[in-house]
Amino acid sequence: MVWKGDYDDKSLYICLAEHRVDGYSTYAIKAVELSALFSSSSLSSGCSLKLRQVAYTSGEDLPDNMACGVFGSKILLAGGTIGMYDPIVATQEGRYNPKLGGFMPCPCTEIQVFDTRNQSQSHTTFRTFGSFNEGKANPFLLEVDGKLYALASYPIQSSTNSRGSSYFEVLDPIRGVWSNLPYPPVFDDYNRTCDPAGPGDFFCFVAGSNIFCTSAYSPSYYRFDVAEPVKGWRALPFLSTPTLCLKIH
The missing domain is CATH 2.120.10.80 (Kelch-type beta propeller)
Structure with a gap:
């Protein structure tokens, strides 16, 4: 994916699913700002980026x-x-x-x-x-x-x-x-x-x-x-x- 312009107002969203042994299904969306993901300090230092959770749902009926x-x-x-x-x-x-x-x-x-x-x-x-x-x-x-x-x-x-x-x-x-x-x-x-x-x-x-x-x-x-x-x-x-x-x- 190619992004035009700067990254200040854009984020990368990741959807995650977990099917647990107790029968519950869990779905979460996590995000990270592209400005942080592609910053020179992150790329050069190899530091791990922390994803923030923006949406979450879980339940036996899901x-x-x-x-x-x-x-x-x-x-x-x-x-x-x-x-x-x-x-x-x-x-x-x-x-x-x-x-x-x-x-x-x-x-x-x-x-x-x-x-x-x-x-x-x-x-x-x-x-x-x-x-x-x-x-x-x-x-x-x-x-x-x-x-x-x-x-x-x-x-x-x-x-x-x-x-x-x-x-x-x-x-x-x-x-x-x-x-x-x-x-x-x-x-x-x-x-x-x-x-x-x-x-x-x-x-x-x-x-x-x-x-x-x-x-x-x-x-x-x-x-x-x-x-x-x-x-x-x-x-x-x-x-x-x-x-x-x-x-x-």
Whole structure:
């Protein structure tokens, strides 16, 4: 990332997650001023910089694997999963393991926010920023052309969301409304396999007005042009050699 001008009014924010053995999930945002980070004295002396904590939340009811993203001046925590009993998928064969006792990861809809412009807010809590139409497991949060896009980083099917109809959504910041978008065919590629998937198996990045997506289970790269949403997801021409993808969390 390249910063223009001086560093006096800019900070670097780091989002941290901790999943504890007592069942509590903890999320914190810490910050350091860029003026201190790049000062000549810090670079020459090798001294350790102290991060200040600006936001914090913890609780037994917080989802695991919430995603962190940026929208304007806001840092978001969104989605994630909680364990819920699902008697239908618990009895299915293949990728679903009956030994789990019927408890399956259920994607969550909640979105929480910390606004970096409001340094007077309590550092012990985030505030609510609405919710998705449907839950998303560790979603990619992507700001493109002034709108916020949320794409689940891997599909989770359950008896309440058998088709994953809202794996991909967009927020209209003026109306404050989330709208469903077509999910990428890469999820269909995954659903034809029998292996369990995790967040590390799916990859998403942005170039211009295009959102790209692929996975270890897919033979193709797909792109969604936010300037032409009616065209949906389109497969790129087949590449015979692997290419480097940037994974964004």
